[in-house]
Structure formats: C-alpha cells, structure tokens
Amino acid sequence: MHVARCLSLYSASLRQEQEPNMLIRTHNCGQLRDSDVGATVRLNGWVNSYRGHGTGLVFIDLRDRYGLTQLVFDGEDLPKDVLDAADHLRNEDVLAIEGTVRLRTGGENPKLITGKIEIEVSKLEVLNKTANPPFLPDDIAKLPNEELRLTYRYIDLRRPKMQQIMQTRHKLSKVTRDYFHENGFLEVDTPILYKSTPEGAREFLVPSRNVAGGWYALPQSPQLFKQILMVAGCDRYIQLCRCFRDEDPRADRQAEFTQVDLEMSFVRREHVMDMMEGYVRRLWKEMLNVDVPPVQRMTYREAMERFGIDRPDTRYGLEITDISELAGRSDVGFFKEALAKGTDRPKFNSRRGVVKAIRVPGGSEKLSRKITDGYNEFVRSFGAGGCAVVKMTAAGQLETGIAKLLESVKDELIKTLGLQAGDTVLFVADVYSTATKSLGELRQKVARDMGVVPKPGIEGGPWNFLIVIDFPMFERDKESGRWMAMHHPFTAPRDDQAQAFVDADVNDEVTIESIVSAGYDIVLNGQEIAGGSIRIHDGKAQSKVFQLLGLTPEQAKEKFSFLLEALSYGAPPHGGIAFGLDRLVMNFIGTDNIRDVIAFPKTQIGADLMTRAPSMVSDEQLKELYVKSTFTPPAKA
C-alpha cells in the first residue's frame, strides 16, 4: 500500500536522525489484518471510543482517516502507570502507542476492516489531551446542527463521512487532471486579483494600496484570461479554479466555488461537446464504474416547449403541451386575456400570449384540493396569474374549476392531451416566458408530489445526461427591458447565424431575439453541471455585442480594451466550457447541500463561522487603502 510505504519511510528517516520523543506510527488505523499477527507496531490517532472495565482492562478504538483499530490495555501485563493513564483516556484524546498485533480473543467485530485483530498495548504516549469537545465526530449519532458543525469544522471533518467526501473530491480532481493531461491540455493558473468588469454577477472588490483609489475584483470566472490564453497559443487550457460571485447563496450555490474550467483552440462546438462527453464518461467510469451512454442533445426551444426549463429533468414525463389555439376557442376569460397579449409574434417570442397545460396521470387521486390550491400560489411566485385545475372523471367528463368553460373544446382537449379517467390537468395562461417558466417549475413540484422522481443516481437511480444547445444569444432583462447576454457577452452566434447577427439592426427586436448562439449546457437529472460556448474571436462582432448590451464604445474600451486588442492580434477560433466541480462531487456523494462537499464553507450571509470572517478592520488599515467606511455601528441602549 502506498500510504503504508510513505509512513514507514518517514519513520525510518526519523530514526536515523535523533530518536524522536514520540512513538511515530508504523501503520495507520485501517491497515492491520490477521496476517500481521505477532508484529510490533506503532499507531497514532484519536480516541474514537473508550470502553473501560475498571483498572484491569481498557479497550480503545483508535481512529485516523484510514479507519479504526482496537487497542487493549491488559492489566495482567502492564505497568500500573500505563493502565492508570489508559483509564483516564477520553474521546478525541490524541495518542501514540506501541504494541503487538494479536487475534481478538473476545470475538471478531465484522463492522471494522481491522475487526479480526487488536493491539495489545505496551507503551502509551498521550500526545494531546482534548478539552471536552462540543460534539463528537460520530456518523452514528444524530448530527448536531450545522451552525455548530461549521463553527468547529475541524471536529466535523474528522467524521468518516466527511473524510470520505474529501477523498471523493480529491479523486475527482485527480481523474480530471489525468483526463485533460492525456488530451493535451495545459494547466495554467490565472489571477485571483482581477479587474472589475460588468460581466454579470456582483463582484467582490479588493482595494489597492499602491494605486490610490484603485480596486481589484475577484474573478467571477477566468473567462477572459482563458480566451486570451488561446490568443497566446496555449491551444488547450484547463484549470481547477476558484470563482467568486457576490450573490445570495442557495443549497447548491456558494459565493466562492470551484470550476473545472477549460478552453480549446481551432474547434467547432462539436469538438468541445465530444471532449466533454469523454470527460463525463471517464469520470463516471472511474468514480462509480458506471458506463455513460451517448449523451442526447436537445435544442433550447425543444427543452422550453416540452419541459419549460433550459435544464430539463428527463427522468419522468409530465411534459408541457401548448394548447393556445384550442384555448382561444374556449369560454375561459383569462385564457383569452393572455392570448390577447399578442399571438402575432413568432412562435417562441417571449412576449407572445400562450396557454399551456400539463397532464398529470392519476392526479385526481393524489393531488388534493389543498395541494392544487398551493399550485396557484406557487405559479404566482413566478409571475403567472394563477393555475387552473380540472379533473377527468371516470365518466369521461371534466370537472372542477374551469371545466364548464371548456365544454366547447372538451373533446379536442381530451384528444390533444390524451386524457384518461383520473387525470388532472394544470393550466397556465400568460406570455410565453412567464407561462413556460412557471409551468416548468410547477412540473418539478408536481413530480415530487406525485412521487415520480427516481432515486438519486448514487442510490441506484438513473443518470440522465443531456446536452442543451441552440440557446438564444440575448434575452430581455425583465426590469430594465435591456438586452442581456443569455450565456455571457463573449458567446459567439451559431456558425450559420453569424452573418445574420452582423447584419442585424440592433432595434429589430424580433430578429435579435431569434439569433441562436453556439452555446451548450450539460444537464444531469435536471441540474446544470456545465455550461460553455464557442467564443467570439472577431473584434467587430465582439463590439457589436457590447453595443447591443448597451455599452458605449468608450465604456467597452475602458472595461474590455485588453480583450478587443487581444482579439485584433491573431485570435484563433476557440471555445470552451466550465463544470461546477462542487456539484459534480455532490452527485457522487448523494447530497443536495453544497456545504457538505466544501471543507470550509460559508453561511447564508457569507460568514465563516470558524474564523468569524468577515470581521472589522482598523482605521489604519482602511486609510492605507484609501478607503473610508460609511458603516456606523447601531447605538447600544
């Protein structure tokens, strides 16, 4: 075993120097077997549990990250002072011991990999006595609340489960580096202290001491550095990099997170997608011995039409059907109101009025009135006016809600949706973007309520990969009405759209919204695990994007002159992608809490409970940075 060899070399080299005042380990706590019986060994570790039988006999389970080994202090053969010391050991004390491996005389413990043997201790050194810990690193007992776990993270991380997570994360990083190394990628570090640019997310700022009034920003991603590395002839770049976005966190989102970031020169999007598919296949094979079949591709429009979301969970049905034409001939007032918002626009235009529906097989039994009332509130939180509900009876009639008003189109509706007795239908009528989004979110909620969401992949459920392509280049910001880049401002139009984009009138809303990018996302079981695109490598096209986004040429120059200049000096066609490393680990661990896969995560307000960051700094520190705080502490009563 590799670890064992390192350890024995280490202790051997120590012995050649001065005799250390410590029993340096010869083995770890997960290593010894019945084949080692008779050997004299030294172990180091923490007391995981203490089972004393008075002054005569003491059992200790000694723990390190490799496992547990039982120690026995047997009074018949031990000096009294050693036995006394053993008798006062407590959970989490740190020990060094020397002893002899022997078969257990009191029966094996099948729960432990070292369960056939025990160490008959002859020497004991207490390396550090612990204070009474606030909790024990125990995977069997109920976990203390997360606040406490984060405050004493070093104790929480001692838990075997957390050790396993850190090992999984390490292995993922290693497989990643292996794969991309084998494919000719070069790992390059990019700066953490970067420039403030209006790329999307709110930035963390760092004041400069040497440049009065100057500020760095922490990178939201190394996006422009990796593109410039392509201009620099790097050809294939990879980095496991930390990214920073000063936005509110979620269960699967932290302000500080890690990406598998990469970029390739002289490629079309198929090359990048193939490389990514190869990566995913390699990862799942090495991490879980799972063979990932060829990944299906789906256009953004198909995803939105069928699933109402750009990261569809294809593990279950409950697909969305557009019934606008039929709804227009019904007697439902709010259907007609929604359709009146404009049906003359193109089919997928965000402002087109539509009526959409989800058929829920067997819903009338499982979805109570209380639940469907909740759906009404639910879709309202996404901006829709409400959610209408009808049920199909055994007699083939529609009932509840707007059933009567649908009478004139009943047969068509039944045929279009394929309704059967016991089904429930959920309707939303609004403009395309709102109706689609709210039904897309509702679909996922209904799936949970109906119990049709399979187990997570790690628990034997399916791994449904999907690559979504052909995203719109731009979408309207809901509040300002301005154009926003759907992926980011450096995304190129799809090859066949490039000319249309260059020719497009920036005021031609319908055309601008219809232009499709060369972007791609990788979706796993309804979760976006990676996103990327072919980039613009032409300065003129890049300038046009900036113009569309509302940047004046002066602003574009001030913020992005380095990019525009770089593009002008022989930039190769290039594209790339970034995977959310934390989310990958979450899938391999089977957790929906991103904090579980980060050694030292932050809370909802970005606090590190262990170090108590962020903290106040002195006026002297601020002054040196040319910064004056406007914060005034609240007056104390």
Place this chain on the structure above:
RNA sequence: GGGGCGGUAGCUCAAUUGGUUAGAGUACCGGACUGUCGAUCCGGUGGUUGCGGGUUCGAGUCCCGUCCGCCUCGCCA
C-alpha cells in the same frame, strides 16, 4: 430586499390551554466492573429558554423588535 421554518443543559430533544423547583438521553466528573466493541451499572455537576422590550397575578409558551442558522423568491452572464 421579500416569504417561510428554527434557536430550551456542552450535544440531541421534551415541557398539556400561559401555571409547582424547566425534564430525559448523551457528553462530562466521581465510583463499580477483566473481553468490550454505540460496553454496562450506581451517583453527581450542569440552564441569562439566542438577545432586548412588552402584555399578564404569572411567559420557554402570547405580542413587537433584533441577532444567528436553514429553505426559498428576487439575484446568480
């Protein structure tokens, strides 16, 4: 910024409608015990019920504010 849930012994939890001295398990301390393995048995210490106000004869419980943690909408290219 909005909505929701939570905060009681070191930890996990309980405490009837607002009513006696806020309990239990565990950890910790002391004692017993030579084959345990989440050891067992006996005894003990341990409380600003997050914090601040209010209502009440009386508040862990009701009200207001605030802090912290979690979930979520907005936000996150």
